[in-house]
Amino acid sequence: MRKCIYCLVFLGLISCGNSRENSETSKKDNTQNDHKGMQPxxxxxxxxxxxxxxxxxxxxxxxxxxxxxxxxxxxxxxxxxxxxxxxxxxxxxxxxxxxxxxxxxxxxxxxxxxxxxxxxxxxxxxxxxxxxxxxxxxxxIADATAKAIHKKGLKKVGFIGTKYTMEEDFITKRIADNGIEVLVPHERVVLDELHRIIQEELTYGVINKESKDYVLNVIYDLIENGAEGVVLGCTEFPLMIFPEDLDVPTFNTTVIHxxxxxxxxxxx
CATH class of the missing domain: 3.40.50.1860 (Rossmann fold)
Incomplete structure (x- = not known):
């Protein structure tokens, strides 16, 4: 009788172990299927x-x-x-x-x-x-932007962003290396004001009409110099500048990226 009881307890433990293992496997499978076919x-x-x-x-x-x-x-x-x-x-x-x-x-x-x-x-x-x-x-972000410009068939674009992205070429050169000419503002006063608008207004979610008009005027100057489109090279600018504001294609780097x-x- 005692042997039978031991056998029943042993079988019960095996059953519980298998049940726990199956449960954990099921949870793991469900987790894997939460985003089936997608990469995190x-x-x-x-x-x-x-x-x-x-x-x-x-x-x-x-x-x-x-x-x-x-x-x-x-x-x-x-x-x-x-x-x-x-x-x-x-x-x-x-x-x-x-x-x-x-x-x-x-x-x-x-x-x-x-x-x-x-x-x-x-x-x-x-x-x-x-x-x-x-x-x-x-x-x-620049690789994705270059592809988007190519899809529009453009050869020359204007670019505005922080003073770092306009003064240096870590974004613009990467775009230019794809056979696209990139125009940027050069006047110090313009670079500083665009940077100020980003840092002191847009990063706080502040949209100022006078600042928007200023940015649009900078873009118009780039267009007059041959830009066929404009890259909003700061992910804050699309909070202020919209496609309907311009007659040329705008490249919203936030959306593109x-x-x-x-x-x-x-x-x-």
Whole structure:
């Protein structure tokens, strides 16, 4: 009788073990099927959070439209402290910004992201420093923008952004390397004012009519100098400048970069 009881207890333990294992396997399978056929993407945002919201919204909405329902993409978001980023920019400590971005990218990768994106143009100043430290891709905003310009068949475009993106060529040269001529403002007063509008207004979500008129006048000057379209090379400018404001194509780098993210997620 005692042997029979031992046998029953032993069989019960095996049954419980199998049940627990099957349950864990089922949970794992369900987790894997949550985003079946999609690749997790990491977004490094916060520069500013207003444009990061636009990235998140565009990627989710486009994925919903692709599937024809409310299927959401596997997105992971890491928000940087913009105040600290701005301080490092002013102090010319770009290595510190590169460290912040590398740390954010590594954290997203550990959480499951197979690729990441900087949700702004200016952080791409340290793109090479960051990419060299990683063994997974950082999707570059200029590559996506160049493709969008080619699709429109344009050969010459104007470009406006922060003073860093206009004074230096870490964005414009990457676009130009694709056979596209890029025009940028050169007057110091114009560079400083565009930068001020971004830093003191748009990053806070403030849309000032006088500032919008100023930006449009800068764009008109670029068009008069032969620009067939204009690249809004700061992800804050699309909060202020819209396609209907101009008679030439506008290239919203926020949306363009977001679509490159969707292509990665959907394995296009």
């Amino acid at each position: 993407l990491g977004l490094i945002g916060g520069t500013s959070w207003h444009s990061t919201v636009e990235y998140y919204s565009a990627i989710n909405q486009t994925t919903n439209d692709y599937f024809g329902n409310n299927t959401n993409p596997p997105l992971l978001v890491y928000t940087l402290n913009q105040a600290e980023v701005h301080r490092f920019q002013i102090e010319n400590k770009w290595d510190s910004i590169a460290y912040m971005l590398t740390n954010a990218a590594s954290s997203l990768n550990k959480a499951g992201a197979g690729a990441v994106m900087f949700c702004a143009n200016t952080p791409h100043k340290v793109y090479n420093l960051v990419q060299n430290e990683l063994d997974f891709p950082v999707i570059h 977001s679509m490159a993210g969707v292509d990665y997620i959907l394995k296009k």
